[in-house]
Every structure is written in structure tokens, then in C-alpha cells.
Amino acid sequence: MDDVDRVLERTIDELLDQRRPGTTICPSEAARAVDPEGWRELMPAARAAAGRLVAAGQAEVTQRGEVVDVATARGPVRIRRPR
Template identity: 65%
Template structure:
């Protein structure tokens, strides 16, 4: 973890992901960069790995799922751009 990245950033990213999803339709998705931009402003690119990790923790807690091409995927197996959405029943 970079020196300027504290555990608080992880919590802020998790909260921002959920907040952004709450502001959208239940079927909508967000990109991890949306949360990184909202938390990191101009330094958002440095938060991309942390944002993906925050999404992974939310997946583990059963709050969201990761998708590619509209289909749920395992983040560990995902290559390339991903999307985050609320877990569907």
C-alpha cells in the first residue's frame, strides 16, 4: 500500500461504490474508476487497484457483483474493464 494510502481510503472507496450505486437504477452498473475519481479527484488513477479491491470486499460481503459484458464474473479471473452492480437475487 502506498504511504499516502491509508485503510481509511479503503473504507471511503467501499462507501463511495455503494453510494454511487444507490444513486442509480437497481439494474445500473458503475466502473471502479467512478469511485476512484470521486474519492481521489485528480489523483484517481493511483486508486484504481484500491477501488477494484474495495469492490472485491463488497462482493465477499454479498453486497455487489462484478460483471463483464453484463454477466457476473469472478474478479480474480476478470481481465480488462469490469463493472460493479448491486447483487441480483
């Protein structure tokens, strides 16, 4: 894990702290906060950071409102605090 991975985890955590309980964020929000110009290249790393937060019990990843495994989910996902 490199510095960008840690920054993405921290950014996801901070964005979730700023939201109402139960509210979700998109991984792209974290990627854009870390690198506004090169955020698209950070998307795989942002999804991986979300996966690490899930493994640590700090987040859930959802798709169409259902909890999913970010490693196997295809398409857009959202991140929220565990319920």
C-alpha cells in the same frame, strides 16, 4: 485495510444507491470521487473494494454483462447490486 479502502467501499455503495436497480458503475467512478487528480493510482484499490463488497453480498462485478471474479478479471469491469 486503511481509510482509503473504507472510503472507496462507502463511495461505491453510495454510487450504487444513487442508480436505478440493475444499473452498473465503473470502479473508476468511485476512484474519481475519492481523488479526482490521483484516481488512476486508486484503481487497484477500487477494484479490491468492489471485491470486498462482493464477498459481503452487497455487489456483483460484471464483464460484458456476465458476473466475474474481480480478482481474476482482466480489463474493464462494472459493479452492480446483486440480482
